Amino acid sequence: MDPKEIEAALEAAAYAETEQQNRLLNEIASFPEEALSIAFKILRAMNQRLWRVAVQIIRTIGYPQNAEAILWMIACVEDKNFLAREEAIQTLLDMGPHVVVPYLILEMWDAKRHQYWGADVEGICSMLTFVDRAYAVACGPTLVYILGRSDLPPDKDLDKGFLLDVLKKIGPDGVTYALPTLIDLASREGTSDVGKQAQRLIQSFSEETLEPYKLLLDAIAEKPE
Numbered sequence: 278m279d280p281k282e283i284e285a286a287l288e289a290a291a292y293a294e295t296e297q298q299n300r301l302l303n304e305i306a307s308f309p310e311e312a313l314s315i316a317f318k319i320l321r322a323m324n325q326r327l328w329r330v331a332v333q334i335i336r337t338i339g340y341p342q343n344a345e346a347i348l349w350m351i352a353c354v355e356d357k358n359f360l361a362r363e364e365a366i367q368t369l370l371d372m373g374p375h376v377v378v379p380y381l382i383l384e385m386w387d388a389k390r391h392q393y394w395g396a397d398v399e400g401i402c403s404m405l406t407f408v409d410r411a412y413a414v415a416c417g418p419t420l421v422y423i424l425g426r427s428d429l430p431p432d433k434d435l436d437k438g439f440l441l442d443v444l445k446k447i448g449p450d451g452v453t454y455a456l457p458t459l460i461d462l463a464s465r466e467g468t469s470d471v472g473k474q475a476q477r478l479i480q481s482f483s484e485e486t487l488e489p490y491k492l493l494l495d496a497i498a499e500k501p502e
Contacts, residue, residue, distance in 0.1 A: 278308050283315050291330040302330075306337040313338065313345060320349060329361040336368040340376065347372070347380050355384070355400035366404055378415040381405075385419055388429055395435035398423065402439035406446050413443050417452055420444065425458040437462070441474045449482040456482065456490060464497045 278286065283305055290301040305312045312334050319331040332353065335346045346368070353365035369377045381401055388394040402420070405413045420440045429435065444452050444459075459475050466472030479487070479494075487494070 278305070278311065280311055280315060283308060283311055284318075287312075287315060287319070287330055287334060288327060290333075291327050298330075302334055302337045305334055306339075309338045309342040313343065316346070317349065320353075325360060328359070329364060332361040332364040332368060336364060336371060340372040343368070344376075347377065348384075351377075351380055351384055351401070354404050355397040357396075357400050357403060366408065370408060374409070374411045374415055378412060381412070381416055382419045385416075385423065399436055399439040402443050405443045406439075410446060413446050414451055417444065417447050418454065421452070421455045421458050424455075424462055437471050438474055441471070441478055445478055445481075449478075449486065453482070453486055456486070460490060460493060460497065 286301050286305050290298045290305070293301060316331040316335050319327045324331075332350070335343050335350065350365045350368050353359045353362055354369065356362065359365065384390075385398050385401060391397050401416075405416060420443055423435075424437055424440050444455055456479070459479050463472050463475040463479060466475060
């Protein structure tokens with residue numbers, strides 16, 4: 278199939294019944310290089326009516342042939358309003374955490390690489406809260422690093438509650454390394470929603486785990502507002 282035939286077949290697939298759509302997608306996927314190029318063209322052009330089928334063909338092609346699309350799929354996940362976000366998430370999950378997590382960490386690490394970094398991190402975190410726990414566990418140290426940052430410029434606004442939700446999913450047994458950052462965050466945020474959320478997470482740890490921090494927690498509790 279040449280590019281024009283692939284584009285026409287993708288458009289037909291967008292309006293086809295499930296059985297015919299699957300047949301068309303499998304046929305198009307047999308030309309992975311050309312199909313990926315057309316899918317990227319659709320996503321780049323913001324052609325909303327074909328977004329879902331563009332992501333579906335990327336998923337149908339499968340890994341590693343669709344490896345070039347990983348950052349595209351993460352960008353789709355970062356936008357919580359993207360129409361084909363669920364399909365993009367499934368495309369990433371098909372690849373497995375060993376493939377996807379390094380890219381998620383890269384995306385979240387450098388705020389300067391993003392125009393809307395805070396919203397992008399929130400989008401990734403919202404995915405991490407409901408996919409397999411292995412993704413959250415692998416991203417946990419990076420999320421703790423971000424929570425501890427105090428040097429982010431005002432235009433990189435971030436709701437840290439999304440990150441705390443991921444740490445809650447991992448569970449206290451899996452994030453003992455986060456306690457110093459959580460204690461600092463709770464102290465700085467005070468009675469704000471994020472401060473209260475951090476405090477609840479701290480309280481979810483066992484007494485044995487909290488024992489080394491007892492004097493610190495007592496000192497913070499006695500500190501005047």
